[in-house]
Amino acid sequence: MSDTPEKPGTPDLQEPSLDEQIAAYQREFRDLDPQVEQIVSALGRLNRRMNVAYGRQVSDLGISNAEWEVLKTLVLAGAPYRLGPGELAKRLGLTPAAMTHRIDRMAGEGLVTRDRDESNRVRVIVELTDEGRTKWLAAMRMATDFEEELLQDLSGDERGVLGEMLIRLLRRVEHAQPDAGGRLTDLD
Amino acid sequence: MSDTPEKPGTPDLQEPSLDEQIAAYQREFRDLDPQVEQIVSALGRLNRRMNVAYGRQVSDLGISNAEWEVLKTLVLAGAPYRLGPGELAKRLGLTPAAMTHRIDRMAGEGLVTRDRDESNRVRVIVELTDEGRTKWLAAMRMATDFEEELLQDLSGDERGVLGEMLIRLLRRVEHAQPDAGGRLTDLD
DNA sequence: TCTGAAGACTTCAAAGCTAAAGTTAGAGCT
DNA sequence: AGCTCTAACTTTAGCTTTGAAGTCTTCAGA
Numbered sequence: 524m525s526d527t528p529e530k531p532g533t534p535d536l537q538e539p540s541l542d543e544q545i546a547a548y549q550r551e552f553r554d555l556d557p558q559v560e561q562i563v564s565a566l567g568r569l570n571r572r573m574n575v576a577y578g579r580q581v582s583d584l585g586i587s588n589a590e591w592e593v594l595k596t597l598v599l600a601g602a603p604y605r606l607g608p609g610e611l612a613k614r615l616g617l618t619p620a621a622m623t624h625r626i627d628r629m630a631g632e633g634l635v636t637r638d639r640d641e642s643n644r645v646r647v648i649v650e651l652t653d654e655g656r657t658k659w660l661a662a663m664r665m666a667t668d669f670e671e672e673l674l675q676d677l678s679g680d681e682r683g684v685l686g687e688m689l690i691r692l693l694r695r696v697e698h699a700q701p702d703a704g705g706r707l708t709d710l711d
Numbered sequence: 712m713s714d715t716p717e718k719p720g721t722p723d724l725q726e727p728s729l730d731e732q733i734a735a736y737q738r739e740f741r742d743l744d745p746q747v748e749q750i751v752s753a754l755g756r757l758n759r760r761m762n763v764a765y766g767r768q769v770s771d772l773g774i775s776n777a778e779w780e781v782l783k784t785l786v787l788a789g790a791p792y793r794l795g796p797g798e799l800a801k802r803l804g805l806t807p808a809a810m811t812h813r814i815d816r817m818a819g820e821g822l823v824t825r826d827r828d829e830s831n832r833v834r835v836i837v838e839l840t841d842e843g844r845t846k847w848l849a850a851m852r853m854a855t856d857f858e859e860e861l862l863q864d865l866s867g868d869e870r871g872v873l874g875e876m877l878i879r880l881l882r883r884v885e886h887a888q889p890d891a892g893g894r895l896t897d898l899d
Numbered sequence: 900t901c902t903g904a905a906g907a908c909t910t911c912a913a914a915g916c917t918a919a920a921g922t923t924a925g926a927g928c929t
Numbered sequence: 930a931g932c933t934c935t936a937a938c939t940t941t942a943g944c945t946t947t948g949a950a951g952t953c954t955t956c957a958g959a
Contacts, residue, residue, distance in 0.1 A: 536801065536802075536804040537801040537802055538802055539787065539802075541878065541881070544787060547786075547787045547789060548787065550789070551786050551787075551789075552848070552851055552855075554852075554855065555855065556855070556859070558867070558870045558871065558874060559855070559858050559859060559862055559870070560858075561874040561877075561878070562862065562870060562873055562874045562877060563761075563858050565874065565877035565878055565880075565881050566754065566757060566758060566761070566877060567758065567761075568881055568885075569754060569877060569880055569881050569884065570754060570755065570758040571804070572881070572884040572885065573751075573754070573755075573884065576884070589945085598735075598739050599727065599732060599735045599736065599739075601735060601738070601739075607907080607908090608907080608908065608909095609906090609907060609908070613724065613725040614724075614725055614726055614727075616724040616759070617946080617947095618946070618947055618948075619907075619908065619909085620908090620909075620910080620911095620946075620947065620948080620949095621945070621946050621947070622908090623908070623909055623910085624909095624944095624945070624946080625945085625946095628945095643907095643954080643955075644953085644954060644955085645906065645907050645908075645953070645954045645955065646906095646907065646908085646954095647907080647908065660740070663740055664742075667740075667742065667743065667744070667747070670747050670748075670751050671744070671747060672883075673880060673883055673884060674747055674750065674880070675883070676879050676880075676883060677876065677879070677880075679746070681876060682746050682747070682750060683746065684872065684876075685750055685873070685876050686746060686749040686750045686753065688865065688869060688872075688873050689749075689750060689753035689754060689757060690729065690749070690753055691864050691865070692753075692757055692861060692862070692864075692865075693729065693753050693756055693757050693760070695860075695861055695863070695864060696757065696760040696761065696764070696861060697756075697760065777915085795937080795938090796937080796938065796939095797936090797937060797938070805916080805917095806916070806917055806918075807937075807938065807939085808916075808917065808918080808919095808938090808939075808940080808941095809915070809916050809917070810938090811938070811939055811940085812914095812915065812916080812939095813915085813916095816915095831924080831925075831937095832923085832924055832925085833923070833924045833925065833936065833937050833938075834924095834936095834937065834938085835937080835938065
């Protein structure tokens, strides 16, 4: 009964420290480059933690991380904040089937509307509602506060350097085409 | 018919470029710090792409990303590569229920064994099989090759700087305790 | 105009996860 | 011994996602 009090839905996550982990890997796998491993593992852990943090924040608004992703995508499309399910699915990396269900829920919650395109009745138009936009804005404020806090220890120069390096890595992964050898391709 | 030929299970993922995305956000949200946004978005995208890449690689070994996580955790525990379901669940950030099912599958595939602890029959011991260890090793080789390729453009010095900065960020997120205000907490 | 084909979702069945409700073994009292 | 409590899984019900199989336009040809 003394353990960390957490919101349900978020198990505890007890990992060995990064240093311990790298040391253990080196014992088991001689060829490991500890510097590379440090970067890769830190990236992975950072992301996990960040996603949890985002999830908790937006849950206070009554939405899930998944729903927030949809809101962001619609806002990014620009006014009038409309996209078809297929396009949404592509940008979010989901199957169209999953998108259908997600839109169902969100429409039920009043975050978006779903209508047939009258000029081409095969198409469907998903549009952000005012409520959806309001929630997006609130989530955005919380997220940017959190992100600023996260980067607090880095100076402006350091941030520039970090951003530049990450973008170089990103380019390497994004530009790598789906290839025969099974390396370097996209999506989660 | 002309689109990228991909393995099934991995939708296309068509996002706007990072620059476009940041520009769009600035139009919609005045307070945005583009430098922060660049770092955060790049982190997120990098991780998505990397996870997909890992997933494709290990699928060639007939295992899923989820199974590979379990193999890694067992190996990290060190010889004789044993852990209980509860401990595994904590380290992987899963519920015990999910762990039970995952172990079921993996035991069925011969990657691990599941036995009751004779000295304390409430406990269960999950142990890596030789086959499991072999697959872990093969996956590890593919992963490290991929990671080395990913970091190819960074010099040794740059890698050091990057790693150090990421660890500083990680510390900030990991040390932040689950708190009342709903910020900075853990798990995926 | 009718037919066939393609495109854009939607529906359906099955996989994998979470939350909550069991089970069962070991521990501490009385 | 007998009881109750707790710990460590397992089981059950319900979601969310995927892959595959529809359904319903629209368009191009015959």
